[in-house]
Amino acid sequence: MSDSPESLYxxxxxxxxxxxxxxxxxxxxxxxxxxxxxxxxxxLDFMNVWSAEEKQNIRKLGSHFSNQYRLYIGIFKETRLxxxxxxxxxDEQTYYMTNTGILPEYQNQGIYSKLLPIxxxxxxxxxFQKITSRHVxxxxxxxxxxxxxxxxxSGMELSEQF
Numbered sequence: 001m002s003d004s005p006e007s008l009y010x011x012x013x014x015x016x017x018x019x020x021x022x023x024x025x026x027x028x029x030x031x032x033x034x035x036x037x038x039x040x041x042x043x044l045d046f047m048n049v050w051s052a053e054e055k056q057n058i059r060k061l062g063s064h065f066s067n068q069y070r071l072y073i074g075i076f077k078e079t080r081l082x083x084x085x086x087x088x089x090x091d092e093q094t095y096y097m098t099n100t101g102i103l104p105e106y107q108n109q110g111i112y113s114k115l116l117p118i119x120x121x122x123x124x125x126x127x128f129q130k131i132t133s134r135h136v137x138x139x140x141x142x143x144x145x146x147x148x149x150x151x152x153x154s155g156m157e158l159s160e161q162f
Contacts, residue, residue, distance in 0.1 A: 009076060012114050016106075021072040021084065029074065029084050030101075037083075037101040069095070069126065073119065075102060075111060082106045085115060090132070095123050097133040100142075112142070116149050134159075 009017040021029070047055065068089045075083035083102035090096045097119070102111055123131055135142050137156065147153070 093129040
């Protein structure tokens with residue numbers, strides 16, 4: 001395998017590809033595009049309300065998870081990032097699919113339907129026994145895709161964060 005940038009991309013559909021992202025690349029994508037994709041979502045950023053001491057304690061507690069499995073995937077049209085999917089290990093058997101976003105002009109083109117089995121197969125190979133996610137109850141496109149992929153709706157919750 002060559003080390004050229006093109007060799008890092010895996011085909012997803014005839015028009016799209018994907019590759020792993022660094023944490024920094026994911027954070028940049030979220031900062032740049034999140035508000036375009038999740039226009040009807042109100043999200044409370046707790047970092048804006050916690051004191052300096054609370055933030056320090058959170059960082060200290062988070063350091064216990066330094067070996068936690070994380071997966072950051074970028075979705076590309078040619079070399080333009082048009083979406084992402086990311087998540088992390090919750091415990092010894094559970095992976096939490098945290099967030100997937102695709103720019104509005106690329107939605108409804110089957111991208112997520114193609115990406116979901118790729119991610120779930122990879123997670124199974126890693127040894128995860130459970131893959132979980134949380135969704136807005138009216139996000140029918142994602143819910144239907146997850147149900148078709150074999151996911152089971154196991155509950156509902158209200159979240160102070162979303």
